Amino acid sequence: MSDEPPGLDMVVTSTDQLIAQLAGNLAPVRRLRSPARRALLWLGLCIALGIALVLRFAHPALFMPRFAVPRIALETIGTALTAITATLAAFELSVPDGSPRWIWLPAPSLLLWLAASGLGCLQNGFSLGGPGGLIGDSGGCFGFILVFSVPLGAGLFWLLRRARPIDPLPVAALGTLAVAATAAFVLQFFHGFDVTVIDLAFHLAAVGLIVLAGTVLRRPLLDAA
Amino acid sequence: MANPPTALEQDRAWALLMVAAQAGDGVAYDRLLRGVTPFIRALARRHCRNPSDLEELVQDTLLTLHRVRHTYDPGRPFSPWLAAIASRRSIDGLRRRLRLARYEVADATAHETFVDAAANNDVEQLRSAEEVGDLLRLLPARQRQALEALKLKEMSLAEASVASGQSVGALKVNSHRALKALRALFQERNER
Numbered sequence: 125m126s127d128e129p130p131g132l133d134m135v136v137t138s139t140d141q142l143i144a145q146l147a148g149n150l151a152p153v154r155r156l157r158s159p160a161r162r163a164l165l166w167l168g169l170c171i172a173l174g175i176a177l178v179l180r181f182a183h184p185a186l187f188m189p190r191f192a193v194p195r196i197a198l199e200t201i202g203t204a205l206t207a208i209t210a211t212l213a214a215f216e217l218s219v220p221d222g223s224p225r226w227i228w229l230p231a232p233s234l235l236l237w238l239a240a241s242g243l244g245c246l247q248n249g250f251s252l253g254g255p256g257g258l259i260g261d262s263g264g265c266f267g268f269i270l271v272f273s274v275p276l277g278a279g280l281f282w283l284l285r286r287a288r289p290i291d292p293l294p295v296a297a298l299g300t301l302a303v304a305a306t307a308a309f310v311l312q313f314f315h316g317f318d319v320t321v322i323d324l325a326f327h328l329a330a331v332g333l334i335v336l337a338g339t340v341l342r343r344p345l346l347d348a349a
Numbered sequence: 350m351a352n353p354p355t356a357l358e359q360d361r362a363w364a365l366l367m368v369a370a371q372a373g374d375g376v377a378y379d380r381l382l383r384g385v386t387p388f389i390r391a392l393a394r395r396h397c398r399n400p401s402d403l404e405e406l407v408q409d410t411l412l413t414l415h416r417v418r419h420t421y422d423p424g425r426p427f428s429p430w431l432a433a434i435a436s437r438r439s440i441d442g443l444r445r446r447l448r449l450a451r452y453e454v455a456d457a458t459a460h461e462t463f464v465d466a467a468a469n470n471d472v473e474q475l476r477s478a479e480e481v482g483d484l485l486r487l488l489p490a491r492q493r494q495a496l497e498a499l500k501l502k503e504m505s506l507a508e509a510s511v512a513s514g515q516s517v518g519a520l521k522v523n524s525h526r527a528l529k530a531l532r533a534l535f536q537e538r539n540e541r
Contacts, residue, residue, distance in 0.1 A: 143411065155419055
């Protein structure tokens, strides 16, 4: 069923004529579920996918000792909370009456994520390279976040575009932040070394690239009204 | 004489009409749109004084309401939902007018033709409708759609918006870009 009425046979010049045309060609629509319910549905899917990936591919011997370090645990919590709050905010802002204040919801967790990562760099004495040299495995982190974010982003945007956001910029920015944070969270289970300046830069570059791509392509991706 | 409805009563009445409209009731939808038009006009007047721009803004808001009518949740008040749409379209309209005022000038002689063929603009140098069609096919779909609706089929902005699914703002931007791209294509063609 198309949301748009068929083309007009007459020239619509006045508001009265426009109203008559819209009402005359009205088709029933399926009401969208509440933003919170749609966000929970998406987060449920992400959690199921994350658990499946970790159980199948991650090694507890690798990630358990890392999570015992408070700073790394905080960093991981920061990424998870950023993913959850950015998802919720994106869905809330996708409908017209979503409060603009939703945009600030992921800010505290994003700060926690960045601060914990930054602290890691500080504790490691701003060492540039990881175990494999200057870039080491950081290229793999960059690729992981990009590759993981693209299909995840396609799924999230498919759900978000059903609302046809009237202001797509914050929705696209938060949606892409949500998928990049989800990817960064899952990456924590596969990350074999502590964060370095180069590694943090690669993580941020991947997240930034995803957010940039989503915001630039926001209108076609989100079918903005 | 009966007292006019309070804001709350009016909101409830609009919400009921909207629920009926979501189910496909055209009569309820007609009543709703006619009922909310003065409300939209009053909101739009805060951002726009020019009568023709104002009416365009009202129509753009009605068209947006139509496109996103499936997002209205009956559990929430109707007026803030509608006001948010009107506000967004007003801001978009204001930005568009500022952008046009900053970067574009009206050229009163743009469509004039002269006895001397060399003095005519590029459009007159086209030999046939097929040539126009060939060049139009080179444009991106949304630009071509905007140009065909507004310039070739001579639809109004509101009509083109309904037919194409693009907002009034998007139509203006896309038709402007299409004309710019066509001009470049004409030049390229003449230089060959």
